[in-house]
Amino acid sequence: MPGVMSPEQLFVHELQDMYYAEKALTKVLPRLAEEASDSELSRAFTSHLKETEKQVVNLERVFEQIGERPEAHPCPGIEGIKKEHDDFVQENRPSGELLDVFLTGAASRAEHYEIAGYTGLISKARALREREAVGLLEENLRQEKEALKKVEAISKRILKDASNGGSTSRRSSSRRTGSR
Numbered sequence: 001m002p003g004v005m006s007p008e009q010l011f012v013h014e015l016q017d018m019y020y021a022e023k024a025l026t027k028v029l030p031r032l033a034e035e036a037s038d039s040e041l042s043r044a045f046t047s048h049l050k051e052t053e054k055q056v057v058n059l060e061r062v063f064e065q066i067g068e069r070p071e072a073h074p075c076p077g078i079e080g081i082k083k084e085h086d087d088f089v090q091e092n093r094p095s096g097e098l099l100d101v102f103l104t105g106a107a108s109r110a111e112h113y114e115i116a117g118y119t120g121l122i123s124k125a126r127a128l129r130e131r132e133a134v135g136l137l138e139e140n141l142r143q144e145k146e147a148l149k150k151v152e153a154i155s156k157r158i159l160k161d162a163s164n165g166g167s168t169s170r171r172s173s174s175r176r177t178g179s180r
Contacts, residue, residue, distance in 0.1 A: 014120060
């Protein structure tokens, strides 16, 4: 898109941005599930992957409804969250427990970004009287809010377990050792 000059073009631009973000997450979530040493966190990433794949389909349906071809426009927000993850892991080589804490924070940041994106898209779709698009976008927003609640609950438990000296739901048999 050469230049955004109207609310309709802005809606398409932001839809392309969210489409990019969701498609990028379909590639990232399996890696995060593998990286997580906490079994509940790993399952949450795997579960959210299935939701994200459905969200991609919903976005493709929105594109169809407004007469546009589904196209992804690079999303600096999601790229920044991915870069932050990669830099953290490379620079710190965190323990499994510390990585789990970091992953819940990164997941929370991604969910907040997506929630903000979908909220804006819904407002624009309403203003443009794109009723069917509103429904699909609201479905995606609801799933993102639920994913955020889940990751926040997991984060609280992981942090509590870490402060108590270890977790009982770890996939690996390794536990923190040493005195506190």
